[in-house]
Amino acid sequence: MKEPSFSISGQIVDIVNRRIFPGTITVEGAFIASIKEEPVQETDYILPGFIDAHVHIESSLVVPSEFARVAPIHGTVATVSDPHEIANVLGLAGIRYMIENARLVPFKFYFGASSCVPATRFETAGATVTCEDIEMLFRDEGVKYLSEMMNYPGVLHHDPEVMAKIACAKLYNRPIDGHAPGLMGKEAADYISAGISTDHECYRLDEAKNKIAHGVNIIIREGTAAKNFEALHPLFKSSPEKLMFCSDDKHIDDLVDGHINVLCRRALEKGYDLMDILRAASLKPIEHYGLDVGLLRPGDAADFIVIKEKDFTQFIPSATFINGRCVAIEGISLINRQPVEVLNHFDTSPKTEAQFRVKVNPDDTHLRVIVACDGELITKSKTTSLHVDAEGYVEADVKNDILKIAVVNRYEPAEPSVAFITNFGFKQGACASTVAHDSHNIIAVGTSDRLIAKAVNALIASKGGLVAVTETEEKKIALPIAGLMSNDD
Numbered sequence: 001m002k003e004p005s006f007s008i009s010g011q012i013v014d015i016v017n018r019r020i021f022p023g024t025i026t027v028e029g030a031f032i033a034s035i036k037e038e039p040v041q042e043t044d045y046i047l048p049g050f051i052d053a054h055v056h057i058e059s060s061l062v063v064p065s066e067f068a069r070v071a072p073i074h075g076t077v078a079t080v081s082d083p084h085e086i087a088n089v090l091g092l093a094g095i096r097y098m099i100e101n102a103r104l105v106p107f108k109f110y111f112g113a114s115s116c117v118p119a120t121r122f123e124t125a126g127a128t129v130t131c132e133d134i135e136m137l138f139r140d141e142g143v144k145y146l147s148e149m150m151n152y153p154g155v156l157h158h159d160p161e162v163m164a165k166i167a168c169a170k171l172y173n174r175p176i177d178g179h180a181p182g183l184m185g186k187e188a189a190d191y192i193s194a195g196i197s198t199d200h201e202c203y204r205l206d207e208a209k210n211k212i213a214h215g216v217n218i219i220i221r222e223g224t225a226a227k228n229f230e231a232l233h234p235l236f237k238s239s240p241e242k243l244m245f246c247s248d249d250k251h252i253d254d255l256v257d258g259h260i261n262v263l264c265r266r267a268l269e270k271g272y273d274l275m276d277i278l279r280a281a282s283l284k285p286i287e288h289y290g291l292d293v294g295l296l297r298p299g300d301a302a303d304f305i306v307i308k309e310k311d312f313t314q315f316i317p318s319a320t321f322i323n324g325r326c327v328a329i330e331g332i333s334l335i336n337r338q339p340v341e342v343l344n345h346f347d348t349s350p351k352t353e354a355q356f357r358v359k360v361n362p363d364d365t366h367l368r369v370i371v372a373c374d375g376e377l378i379t380k381s382k383t384t385s386l387h388v389d390a391e392g393y394v395e396a397d398v399k400n401d402i403l404k405i406a407v408v409n410r411y412e413p414a415e416p417s418v419a420f421i422t423n424f425g426f427k428q429g430a431c432a433s434t435v436a437h438d439s440h441n442i443i444a445v446g447t448s449d450r451l452i453a454k455a456v457n458a459l460i461a462s463k464g465g466l467v468a469v470t471e472t473e474e475k476k477i478a479l480p481i482a483g484l485m486s487n488d489d
Contacts, residue, residue, distance in 0.1 A: 004029065004324040009040040010306065013047035015283045016295055018275040020045075027302045030323035034298055043309040047278065048295050049077030049320060050260035050305070052247050053219050053285040054148070054177065054200045057098065057109070058085035058484040059249035059435070061477070064098055065338040066489065068107035070252065072328040072335070074259040075305040075317040078108035078293045080246075080285060082147035082177070087114040089345050089440050089482040091127025092136075097343060099141060104338040106322050108303070110291055112147035112177065113137040115165050119150060119438030126345045126411045126440070131164045138172040144289050145169070148179035148200070150438075155194045156187060166195050175289055178216060181378060182207060189214045197288070200246050203228050203376065205235070212239050217288060220280070222263055223248040226377050229263060233270055240276035244284045249437075261315035268313055340487040342480050346463040348410050348442075351456050356406055356449040358394045358418050367394065369402055372423040386420070394420075398447050401425055408442040408456055410434060410464075410483065416456075421445060428471070430455040434464040434483035459483075 009024040012035065023037040025046065052071070057064050057079070064081075071079070081102075086094035095114065102109035113134040118125030137143040146169035149155060154162035169176050178196035180188065184207055192214040200219035202208040203226075208218045212235070220243060222229045235243055245263045247255075260281050267277045286293050294300035302324035305317040320328040327334050360367065365388050371380040384402065386394045396403045405421040408414075430446025432455035442459050446452040451469055458467045458476055464483025467476040479486055 004302075008046065008306070010042040010044040010046045011309075012037075012296060013045055013278065014296060015048060015275060015278045016297065025296070025304075027321075027324045030301055032294065032296065032298055032300050032302050035296065044318070045307045045309065045312050046296070046304055047307070048282040048305075049293070049303050049322070050075045050245075050264070050281045051285045051291070051293065052076060052079040052260055053244035053289075054198070054221070054246035054248055055079050055081055056083070056085050056249055057081050058083070058482070059224070060252045060255055061435070061479060061484070061486055062252050063340055063481060063485050063487070064102035064107075064109055065105045065340065066486075067252075067255070068102070068105040068109075069333040069335045069337065070255050071259055072107065072320040072322065073317070073331055073333055074261045075307075075315065075320055076259045076261075077303045077305070077320065077322050078110060078291060080110050080112070080145070080289055080291075082112045082114060084114040084117065084119070084147055084438065085440065085484055086482045087117045087127065087129050088119060088438050089126040089484065090343065091117065091129055092133050093343070094127070094482060095129070095137065096141075097341070101338075101340070105335050106325055106327055107335065108291070108293055108322060110144045110289060111141075112145045113143045113169075113174075114147045115176075116148070116150040116438075123407070123439040123441065124409050124411055124414070125438075131161065131168055134165055135168050135172075138168065138174060143174075144291070145175045145177060148177040149196060150179040152178075152180040152183060152187075152191050155191050155196075163194075170195055184210050192216050198244070200248055203231060203378065205231055208232050208235055209238065212242050217242050217244060217284070219244045219246045220263065221246050221248045224251045224254050225249055225375070227375050229266060233267060233272070236267060236270075236272040236276055236280075240273065240279070241284075243276075243280040244288070245280050261317070264315045265313070268315075337489060340481070342487050344463055344480060344482055346410055346460075346483060347412060348408065348460060349413055350460055351408060351416060351453050353449045353453045355416055356404065356418055356452050358404070359392045360388060360394050362388055362392050365394075367420055370405065370419060370421040372421055374423065382422075395449075396420070396447050398427060403445050403447055404449070404452060405443070405445045406452055406456070407436070408444070410441045429469055431466075431468045432456050432459050433466050434459055434479065435466065440483055
């Protein structure tokens, strides 16, 4: 294919030097050959593309090559991607799958080495990623960073395996991402002093400020489930140089509506400095992770977006360029769909209604109930009394919004684990999913044992996906790739 060669004029947004000037950019091949400051008639703004500084592509429910067909529509040219989800299912093979699929498209995916696989000893995962695996990823695959160190207790207690992974990242001069929701004070200081450089899990302003005081960069997250922008945006007043933006986990239907550009818009609407906002959206992640993404300088990769003057404060691009090629224009992707390989790890048998029954001591009917909090990953708990039948079994209490929740091991035959949960509001039916962070077993919530079994068995039949059932209906999205992603458009 012939290398692109063209010039484009407009109002050039120079984030590095914090100024906007009229000029012309000349592109030769994948790079910017020159930038000439001169009077121009064009009023379009030209600025560096946006970067999602922490995302699990798997959570979009599509593979990287499909994610890449949507994100550039909103001006995103690169992601800092943790393949932690598929790694918990397939290990090193899953990480390599993401890297290889990403190479099929002209989008800049920068993957990390997943640090916590399995994510917890309290649940069965499908694989293990060792320190030796992580070193191989740094050495042979050019992986950019050590993905979120979720095991902060392991850091605080100097767990040998955890510290070996951190030491490996330091040996290869790779940044280490953090993950420590709610951690404060001396524990936060000790965790960060081990070499942690970021945290995207802050959900309170005082927590974020405390971590910044110990040197961490805060990645403001606005995903499908966790939304922290409203709590953290005042950091643009106190510590704008320490901020980045991310989505973490963002479903494809939400990605269709917007991405990092939405965070830029909301920050600008709140009156924050334009250059501080754009630094968080592009310059800061490029510098922190050492990304090969252009910043509109001669010799840089020709990665930039064009926004019409009338759309500038809304950050709606009219065109997106990556390595000198236009990959999206006027809301339409120019990246072609690629063939998608399917791989999975699924080995469990259908379950019966009886396997979801819960028997209790009839003299003690007080049970602990999970309290789900909408828009948050953090749950709470309460204790309540539930009706026990003559045989000692406890059922869901739909009237009082106390439902059953079950986890089913998808990697080997085992009995389900069953508990109770509130704040779902279901009046009938059940839902189930193999998108169940972080081990991605089958998780189901429902109003009866029978319907939970129905939902779970629907997923077992399709080897993964999302399902909702009632007595008479069944709706399902199959996710045959690791039980996490679709192989469809």
